[in-house]
Each structure stands twice: as C-alpha cells, then as structure tokens.
Amino acid sequence: MQSVLNQLRTDLVRNSDEAARISGQRYFKEAMKMYGMKSAVVTAIAKKHYQTVRGNTKAEIFALCQELLRSGYLEESFIACSWAYNKRKEFRAEDIRLFEKWIDRYISNWASCDTFCNHTVGWLIETNPSLIEVLKRWSHSPNRWMKRAAAVSLIIPAKKGLFLEEVFEIADTLLTDPDDMVQKGYGWMLKVAANKHEQEVFRFVMKNKKAMPRTALRYAIEKMPAGMKQKAMSR
Numbered sequence: 001m002q003s004v005l006n007q008l009r010t011d012l013v014r015n016s017d018e019a020a021r022i023s024g025q026r027y028f029k030e031a032m033k034m035y036g037m038k039s040a041v042v043t044a045i046a047k048k049h050y051q052t053v054r055g056n057t058k059a060e061i062f063a064l065c066q067e068l069l070r071s072g073y074l075e076e077s078f079i080a081c082s083w084a085y086n087k088r089k090e091f092r093a094e095d096i097r098l099f100e101k102w103i104d105r106y107i108s109n110w111a112s113c114d115t116f117c118n119h120t121v122g123w124l125i126e127t128n129p130s131l132i133e134v135l136k137r138w139s140h141s142p143n144r145w146m147k148r149a150a151a152v153s154l155i156i157p158a159k160k161g162l163f164l165e166e167v168f169e170i171a172d173t174l175l176t177d178p179d180d181m182v183q184k185g186y187g188w189m190l191k192v193a194a195n196k197h198e199q200e201v202f203r204f205v206m207k208n209k210k211a212m213p214r215t216a217l218r219y220a221i222e223k224m225p226a227g228m229k230q231k232a233m234s235r
Helices: 002-014 018-025 039-053 058-070 074-086 095-106 110-127 129-138 144-152 155-159 164-174 180-193 198-208 214-221 226-233
Strands: none
Touching (some): 002 074, 039 058, 039 074, 095 129, 110 155, 110 180, 129 164, 155 180, 164 180, 164 198, 180 198, 180 214, 198 214, 198 226, 214 226
16 A cells, blocks of 8 residues: 555656646645645556555545645645545445545645535545435534535535525525635635526625625626626625
C-alpha cells in the first residue's frame, strides 16, 4: 500500500510547477500545501495509479484515501476524493461516520470540501436519504468546513429537485453565520435548488433577506430573472 503512495507522490513531484503553485494560491485566503499543477494533470495521475489498486477492497481504498487526506496537500486530497467516489456503488450508510471524521480532521479549504462533498457525500446522502439528519447536525458544528459541508453535500441532489425542505432547514440554521465560506456554501445550495424550485427559493430569500448576509443572498439569486434579483436586493 505504501509503495502505491510513494509512486503516486513521485509522479506528483515530477509534474509539479512552481508557477502553477503560486497561481493556485491566489484562490485561497489560507496558506496552501500544493505541488502546483492543473486539475487535468491531477486527474490523469489519479486515474493512472487507481489502476494499480482498483481491485482492492473498499476498506483498503479508504485507508489509502485517509493517508492522502492526512498529507494536507491539495492535489492529494483531490485524488482521495476521486478514489473514494470510485467505490460509491459499495457505499453503506455507516460510511458517513468515516466521511465525517475526514471532513472534521483533514478538510481545511473550500476546494477539498466541495470536491469531496459534492460527489462522494452527496451520492451517499442521495442513496441513503435518512442520512440527511447527519447534515443537519453538521450545520451546528463549530468547524467551518463541517458547516459548509452540510450545505454543499446537497448541491447535486438539490439540482435534481430533491430535499427542498431540508435545504431550507439547513439554510435557516446557517442563515446569519459570519463566515463567508459558510455563506457562500449555503447560498450556492439555494441557487441550485432554484433550478427546480425557483418560486420557493425566491420566497425563502424574500422572507429572510433582512437577516441574510449579502454574500449568501447574491449567490442564492445569481441565476434568477432580473426582476426577482432586483426585488431581492432592494432594502
């Protein structure tokens, strides 16, 4: 198992680029551990080395994912997200406990949070709807990334029109959170929910716009018609 990680990291170092690392840092407020490379290169490396382990059990793949996440490197977190998602057909409801641990301990930026939660956690929630209660609990966490995860894990289900009641419940919990990463997360969730439920989301925004931070509000109404935007933005 360690040899796989060693070979993968050798590839990451070989493909690292200082200019790309400096450029990538511009998208984050916090100092990031990055090799520095385009996402397409990371994807290619992830696919290449997954061929070596694709026959391994889910537990073995998850163990590798955890080691990648523990490194703190952005690119390694993306590979962990990809490899975990590759095992989605074997997911069980109890996997949420491990995913929660990963978010709480190892996720430290919006890109890793969104990549992991949009797909891996989102799939688990959509196929095990009772786990929506876990997301509601996350929305009360003191950890900013757990709170963002509560919202962005519903991005793909919400695009399909699912979990509207829970979308509003989580948005209501996070409504006045002072953290802009949390605001952007639940604003994004509302925006995609509006794809199927525009009027309902608009009513939620109008009801709460006086308390809602402008960052979250702008995200939520971004795709709405101009008239709706104007009403939502008016004081």
